[in-house]
Amino acid sequence: MSTELRVPSAAASAAALPQLDRALRAEPKAPVRIVHLGLGAFHRSHQAWYTQQAGDAAEWGIAAFTGRRPDAAAALAEQGGLYTLVERADTGDSFTVVGSIVEAVDGADVQRLAELVAAPGTAVVTLTITEAAYGLGADGRLDTAAPEVATDLALLGSGGGTPATPLGRLVLALGARRDAGSGPIAVVCCDNLSNNGAVARQAVAGFAGALDAGLAAWIDVNVSFVSTSVDRITPRTTDEDIAEVQGACGYRDNLPVVAEPFSSWVLSGGFPAGRPRWEDAGALVVADIKPYENRKLWLLNGAHSLLAYAGQLRGHRTVAEALSDPLCRQAVESFWDEAEANLPAGELQIPAYRAALLARFSNARIAHNLSQIAMDGSTKLRVRAVPVLQAERAAGRSGAAAALMISAWMDCSAALTEFQDPLADAVDAANLLTDTNRTRALLALVDPILAANDSVVHLIRSLQGSFDKPPSTSAEALDPSRKDLQ
CATH class of the missing domain: 1.10.1040.10 (N-(1-d-carboxylethyl)-l-norvaline Dehydrogenase; domain 2)
Incomplete structure (x- = not known):
């Protein structure tokens, strides 16, 4: 459950403020069962928040991987994965410590990504990698000639190197899951694309097909691609936001996230290995998401x-x-x-x-x-x-x-x-x-x-x-x- 923070007494001084870390919370970390690609402010204000509000949140920890830079992972890891969500309304702000991200990792650490996706307990991979990262051309197919995609395909085809694209990293990790025999898994696209589950399927299938026909066939049978509609305005965090959290909450959080009070999440698709009870936080699960x-x-x-x-x-x-x-x-x-x-x-x-x-x-x-x-x-x-x-x-x-x-x-x-x-x-x-x-x-x-x-x-x-x-x-x-x- 979320931890609502009270405003400390005026006697609290900035010099004496502790760093936000797991010591501020009594509950232990949940086991990793969700892997996320695209650690950023929106993921932390939306999917991570919904996961924390689920009635079975204690069973669903998130391992979140950054995209091109490791900064957010390093900062979040220093805080034990904890951060403050500031809900900013016209009438004032409220503060919640979110602890559903139990591991924050540099996206370039593809070995750890493969280990986690391959683990039998992992049931869901969520994505916020931005619309452009799916790399589909006007014909709806993956553009395998795009420089970054072509480079990753060559790297993985040669059996060496670290893929730089989210698709390359995800396909590598799904290959590890196949090799481990860990069974079906759901990939949940949370980017602003129409029928985004189908977009993710096309992108992943296109990449896997260009790399390994056997892996592409395994993905076709064992990976469910879930479409979602996500909604929560989440502006970039400023230095002023960090100072406000420090003044209001009595600790130093170097990575708070600010969002509007409103949030919405609509999902459509199968979860063959299970999922959190996101509907406890107001998510809708529907047959027709279009x-x-x-x-x-x-x-x-x-x-x-x-x-x-x-x-x-x-x-x-x-x-x-x-x-x-x-x-x-x-x-x-x-x-x-x-x-x-x-x-x-x-x-x-x-x-x-x-x-x-x-x-x-x-x-x-x-x-x-x-x-x-x-x-x-x-x-x-x-x-x-x-x-x-x-x-x-x-x-x-x-x-x-x-x-x-x-x-x-x-x-x-x-x-x-x-x-x-x-x-x-x-x-x-x-x-x-x-x-x-x-x-x-x-x-x-x-x-x-x-x-x-x-x-x-x-x-x-x-x-x-x-x-x-x-x-x-x-x-x-x-x-x-x-x-x-x-």
Whole structure:
């Protein structure tokens, strides 16, 4: 169970504060039964938090591996895996010590990863490796020619070296489980991708198939790929957050995580070796996850991407700042109208969900930086904007609000000095072109089929520069019902 912390007396001095470690908690570590790839703030605010809230949490410890850098693992290991979750609401903060991560490991330690995944008691592997890390091309298959993937395949094929990609590391570990005869296991994708379990399956199967046909066949039979929809706004931790935890809780935590009070987790798929009772913390287990995925990907993540690009073009820094701009707010509402028109009514409770999102986005105490959300746009737009634009066009409507999101991404790609994207070189090359040629080349990086549609290209071209206007510009300029956008 979670440990709610009380504010210490004013007599507590910073000089006398202890380091946060297992000595502050009476309960022992749970055995490792979950292995996580992608140790970061979101995992610690979401899956680790849900695991701690499960009624059988004492049976489910997490071993979490970092991605490219070992820093988070080293810092968390110094604290015995403990950290403070700060739930930040408009009315104030609450503090909880989370202890479900019982081992924090440098992701480059593939030997330890293989040992843990191969252990008979391990039942679940969860992933937060970001959308781009799955490496699927426009055809939905793993791009085995991508430099990092090709390098890992060569390393593993030669029987030496340490794979650098999450896929390479995971496939190596699954191979160890096969060799150990430890039986079936579930892989749970927690990244913001539609039907993300199928995406993970395609990526893992593609990598394994290129490496070892026998291993690929074993994975096909023994590994369940679970789709999920995850939701909890988790901004980057600041020095001020660390100081606040120290002042309020009476100990030094070098790795707290800040999140909004709201959280949601919807899962669909099989767990052949078992799982924690995540539903004790409010998780939903459903037969059909697609409507929930689309609600979240389009309404929350789509709005986030739109605000990230439009907001930065307007000079804003955070989601709350961008939403307070009438031009950005109108763009979000128009996109939501298009998305809602393509979602099933009823159990999804879309009007209430939209109202809740406005309240969450407006929480000025959650400094969700637009630059963080804007990363990897060419990948994110494929699931946040493209499906809505396609559905609107298929229904005989313009899809102008979804097209506006794509056009804002294009504008940002040229306007921002720090623009991070997995296709950065191709983006830079496209930006050397002019007019319609530039628009078509950039759109082809997001969706080649749309890029071949002259009407869509001209629509997006007509919307470029929409946010390069002074803040006094009327929001009516972005009204998708305008005839010139049809």
